[in-house]
Amino acid sequence: MKKIGIVGGVGWASTVDYYRALCQGAGQFFAARGAGSPLPVPPMNIESVTQAKTRALRGTPGDEASWAAFDAVFREALLNLERTGCDVALIASNTPHARLHAIREGVTIPILSIYDAAAQATAATGAQSALVLGTTVTMQSRDYARTLSVHGIAANEPLPYPEIAEMQALIDEEFYGGASDTARQRLLSFCDRHAAPGTAILLACTELPLAWPNHLDDVSFQAVGHLFVNPSAAHVAAALDLALEEERAAG
Numbered sequence: 001m002k003k004i005g006i007v008g009g010v011g012w013a014s015t016v017d018y019y020r021a022l023c024q025g026a027g028q029f030f031a032a033r034g035a036g037s038p039l040p041v042p043p044m045n046i047e048s049v050t051q052a053k054t055r056a057l058r059g060t061p062g063d064e065a066s067w068a069a070f071d072a073v074f075r076e077a078l079l080n081l082e083r084t085g086c087d088v089a090l091i092a093s094n095t096p097h098a099r100l101h102a103i104r105e106g107v108t109i110p111i112l113s114i115y116d117a118a119a120q121a122t123a124a125t126g127a128q129s130a131l132v133l134g135t136t137v138t139m140q141s142r143d144y145a146r147t148l149s150v151h152g153i154a155a156n157e158p159l160p161y162p163e164i165a166e167m168q169a170l171i172d173e174e175f176y177g178g179a180s181d182t183a184r185q186r187l188l189s190f191c192d193r194h195a196a197p198g199t200a201i202l203l204a205c206t207e208l209p210l211a212w213p214n215h216l217d218d219v220s221f222q223a224v225g226h227l228f229v230n231p232s233a234a235h236v237a238a239a240l241d242l243a244l245e246e247e248r249a250a251g
Helices: 012-031 051-056 064-083 095-103 114-125 136-140 143-150 161-175 181-194 231-243 245-249
Strands: 004-008 044-048 088-091 129-133 200-203 220-223 226-229
Touching: 004 012, 004 064, 012 044, 012 231, 044 064, 051 064, 064 088, 064 095, 088 095, 088 231, 095 136, 114 143, 114 200, 114 220, 114 226, 114 231, 129 136, 129 143, 129 181, 136 161, 161 181, 200 231, 231 245
Parallel strands: 004 044, 004 088, 129 200, 200 226
Antiparallel strands: 220 226
């Protein structure tokens, strides 16, 4: 198996879930092939950054220089994973992917894009439109929209800033460290206001899928009248495909 490197800590609850999902997914793969306990899991390293620090280092949209310190934190984390012999890396967060073009400079191991994984998962649902929910950085960026458009899917235009700020506050107040019934209801209220019928709602902050614990490993799912796409689950699935490609080829 290939060794997986995870940049985590943004936030810690979703990092825990990435690790769980990678281990369980690999275990299910080997159990289906008759392996006995303890079931094999990929070798992994986790480089955990400090969310309070990275939040404070966010730059200004359109000002590349203002993001230099933010980019450097994630670049150094990826380089540390590279030094430990990881074959592939994941950043277990949507927000830094808006800066992946700069973060990956000087990093030689492959970094799996959550945008690509989520766009492929959205296309598989047959949806032609998408609502992208996440942090201020994710919702103001057009990176998800550009990646979705390659698959013929139209993403929403950026919402008014007060609505974006409401989603960021919801993530900070209700989803950091887990999710409650109140969190789920506030999220659903937001979806009801902004998602037209047939729209795929991308839970594009790695904490947001925690609102549906029974669907944490589902790349897409239906709930309370909405179609949701879970970019985190799609990201994990892409990592497992790569980590286990030799085992799959061997049958």
